[in-house]
Amino acid sequence: MGSAILAHFLLKEKLQKMGMLGCLLCIVGSTVIVLHAPGERSISSVEEIWKLATQPAFLFYTASAVATALVLILYCAPRYGQTNILVYIGICSVIGSLTVMSIKAIGIAIKLTLEGTNQAKYFQTWIFAMVAVTCIIIQLNYLNMGGGDKFVMQ
Structure with missing residues (x-):
């Protein structure tokens, strides 16, 4: 996700709809995992x-x-x-x-x-x-x- 965002701003690559959806899913998935993870x-x-x-x-x-x-x-x-x-x-x-x-x-x-x-x-x-x-x-x-x-x- 970070690479896609950096490529958009630094390399002027166009972030397509699927790329944006992928980034959103990464954020949501990571948040859900962290919130529901057992204590270490x-x-x-x-x-x-x-x-x-x-x-x-x-x-x-x-x-x-x-x-x-x-x-x-x-x-x-x-x-x-x-x-x-x-x-x-x-x-x-x-x-x-x-x-x-x-x-x-x-x-x-x-x-x-x-x-x-x-x-x-x-x-x-x-x-x-x-x-x-x-x-x-x-x-x-x-x-x-x-x-x-x-x-x-x-």
């Missing part, structure tokens, strides 16, 4: 985040996300990617969910380190960092593939 418990180390991330439910979610991304990347993108932007959007979205999780862990690690408890000494911090970098690279690659002029919404 305090986390004291990256090891604690690791314990949460290695629970069976989260591992199942991660495996499902990776499997879905692989199907989209290996099967759908070569066949349908050139004509259907939803393939690239799907890849970015699925991988983006994993990016958010790993960035959250890195953010907590940075916060705790600045508060005086060094989190860089835990291998888990570096695993979260590698996952984040990998996911971001994949997202940028498919975002660039889907951002060409070949997909124009009327």
Whole structure:
């Protein structure tokens, strides 16, 4: 949403009705999520985040996300990617969910380190960092593939 607004003002791009609707839906959705989110418990180390991330439910979610991304990347993108932007959007979205999780862990690690408890000494911090970098690279690659002029919404 922020990119669409900045492109409108800085690059003089015209924000279409669908773009405006998308921005409005992002604002409404974010507001609803924040208002109804449960309270967050305090986390004291990256090891604690690791314990949460290695629970069976989260591992199942991660495996499902990776499997879905692989199907989209290996099967759908070569066949349908050139004509259907939803393939690239799907890849970015699925991988983006994993990016958010790993960035959250890195953010907590940075916060705790600045508060005086060094989190860089835990291998888990570096695993979260590698996952984040990998996911971001994949997202940028498919975002660039889907951002060409070949997909124009009327």
